[in-house]
Amino acid sequence: xxxxxxxxxxxxxxxxxxxxxxxxxxxxxxxxxxxxxxxxxxxxxxxxxxxxxxxxxxxxxxxxxxxxxxxxxxxxxxxxxxxxxxxxxxxxxxxxxxxxxxxxxxxxxxxx
Amino acid sequence: xxxxxxxxxxxxxxxxxxxxxxxxxxxxxxxxxxxxxxxxxxxxxxxxxxxxxxxxxxxxxxxxxxxxxxxxxxxxxxxxxxxxxxxxxxxxxxxxxxxxxxxxxxxxx
Numbered sequence: 001x002x003x004x005x006x007x008x009x010x011x012x013x014x015x016x017x018x019x020x021x022x023x024x025x026x027x028x029x030x031x032x033x034x035x036x037x038x039x040x041x042x043x044x045x046x047x048x049x050x051x052x053x054x055x056x057x058x059x060x061x062x063x064x065x066x067x068x069x070x071x072x073x074x075x076x077x078x079x080x081x082x083x084x085x086x087x088x089x090x091x092x093x094x095x096x097x098x099x100x101x102x103x104x105x106x107x108x109x110x111x112x
Numbered sequence: 113x114x115x116x117x118x119x120x121x122x123x124x125x126x127x128x129x130x131x132x133x134x135x136x137x138x139x140x141x142x143x144x145x146x147x148x149x150x151x152x153x154x155x156x157x158x159x160x161x162x163x164x165x166x167x168x169x170x171x172x173x174x175x176x177x178x179x180x181x182x183x184x185x186x187x188x189x190x191x192x193x194x195x196x197x198x199x200x201x202x203x204x205x206x207x208x209x210x211x212x213x214x215x216x217x218x219x220x221x
Contacts, residue, residue, distance in 0.1 A: 004155075031207060033209070035211075040120070040213060041213065042116075042118075042200070042211045042212060042213035042214060043156070043200070043202075043211040044211075045208075045209060048207055050207050056207070090155055090156070096207075100144075100146055100158050100161045101146075101158070101202075101209060102158065103148075103155035103156045103157070104155050105154060105155045106153075106154070106155050
């Protein structure tokens, strides 16, 4: 099993450009999550999907949109990137809200 | 006030030492408590997971939860250089997960 995979691993954008971060899991998990990790701030939840067909905002959703494409895939879209969105983005999945999360390797995004 | 507070360190110990990592929290609704290890430029990996007060042991690692004090700890016995990483505590209720900012640990050979 690959676990949680993310693409791309690295990305550099200019202010105003858009992009989609892709995430997939092969553990048959119901719930999927997107976090950003910044120095001194820890992991902060952007959006989550408790089950296929549902999405909810987390702590820092502004400037992002998500799509739960199917049970395996959960994408994060930046419509108009800003330098404040420079961060490391992690996708995670779990069987449900009361279960531990498993993380992908992360995407390092720089917005110039 | 943050939901979860964790001393960022850094913490530096000699090989073989016992390491104690701690987090406090403010929300009594938290039901599940986790510790993650994160190596540099990698994603967090789950170390320990518990939902009750008391101790849980796994090899050299012991997780301790005190719900009455809203305090959790991770103890690492016989620390090894390979334990050098950032350790994140995490807590959850429902689909709400909150993470500490992480404690950076270096184990010196």
